[in-house]
Amino acid sequence: MSAWIQSIEGTDQGATVALILALLAAVLHAVFGALQKGRHDPMLARGAIDASYGLMAAPFALFVVPWPEPHMWPIFAGVFVIHAGYKFAVLAAYRRGAFTVVYPVMRGTGPLFTIVGAWLIFGETFSAVQWLGVVVLLAGLYGLAAFNMARVTVARDTLVPALAFAVLTGLFVALYTTYDAYGIRATADPFTFLAWFFFIDGLLFPVLATRFYRRMGSPPALGPLALRGVVGGVVAFASFGSIMLATRLDQVGEAAVLRETSTVFAALIGWLFLREPVGPARTALMGLIALGAVIVEFGG
Structure with missing residues (x-):
């Protein structure tokens, strides 16, 4: 698999595979976000997910893939801090805002700064048509956030700090997307980076979540x-793994x-599984998001 990935880098086939991987990551990231925001406190959910994928990755990192080259260790230290x-x-x-409000803001801020970062670090440029696609996509994302914000009835007193943290999250999304793309390109075997990424990234939050769990007055059942952690760990492997491979095969910004x-x-x-209403306004805004992505992909 590693040899095949390396053989299609920078080719038309590689660009097609990157497109498929990026869309797969989008589907799985939606599932991953729902798992974090479920009935458990986000800290507990995050700790369970990180513990699961850290344990899953450990045998692959230690015994299956080639060990990282010496220059990779400082890169992994940066990965740990950024994530x-x-x-x-x-x-x-x-914890401060409704999921339907903060999630579009997080996701809207991320790609804009990632495009700038990819230009600064990798020399990637977007055409005028692609920038039009970015504007259309961001209009859909921020429009969706504004639409939901006008109708949200919970946590309105903490909405401003929630939005501030959502923007900060978007900045971190841009930072880790660009940095991870640099990391996965810096090692000969991309699966070395992936295995060690999940192993290292799974070390911190299980410890924090355990301390949080022990301080709770009525902690939830562990089963x-x-x-949730095991399912989230598998989804994280596929979601984050797909987007990292996509950034190695093709442009990071796209x-x-x-x-x-x-x-x-x-x-x-x-809509399909939870019977949540969408409505014409949300449908139109989501259409803008999809249209923007199509323009970016085919406008290069």
Whole structure:
């Protein structure tokens, strides 16, 4: 698999595979977001998910893939710090604001700054048509956030700090997307980066979540929490793994934009499986998000 990935880098086939991976990451990221925002406190859910994928990745990192080259260790240290900051920002936003408001803001801020970062670090540029697609996509995302904000009835007193943390989360999304793209390109075997990424990234939050759990007055049962962690761990492997491989195979900015169609897939999941109403306004805004992604993909 590693040899095949390396053989299609920078080719038309590689671009097609990157497109498929980015869309797969979008679908799975919608599922992943719902798992974090479920009936458990976000800290507990995050700790269970990180513990699961850290344990799953450990044997692959230690015994299956080639060990990282010496220059990779400082990169992994940066990965650890950046992703820890991202998770703290996500938890702060989720605890202060409604999911339907903060999630589109998080996802809208991320690709804009990722495109700028990819230009600064990798020299990637967008055409005028692609920038039009970015504007259309962001209009859909921020329009969806504003539409939901006008109708939300819970946590309105903490809405401003929730939005501030959502913007901060978007900045971290841009930072980790660009940095992870740099990391996965810096090692010969992309699966070395993926295995060690999940192993290292799964070290911190299980410890924090355990301390939080022990301080709770009425802690939840561990069985459902553990199940959420295992399912979330598998989804995280597929979601984050897909987007990282996509950024190695093709442009980082394009992959970041395509991933933000996760907002559309999240709404579709809610409509199909949770019987949540969508309505004509939300449908139109989600249409803008999808249209923007299509313009970016085919406007290059």
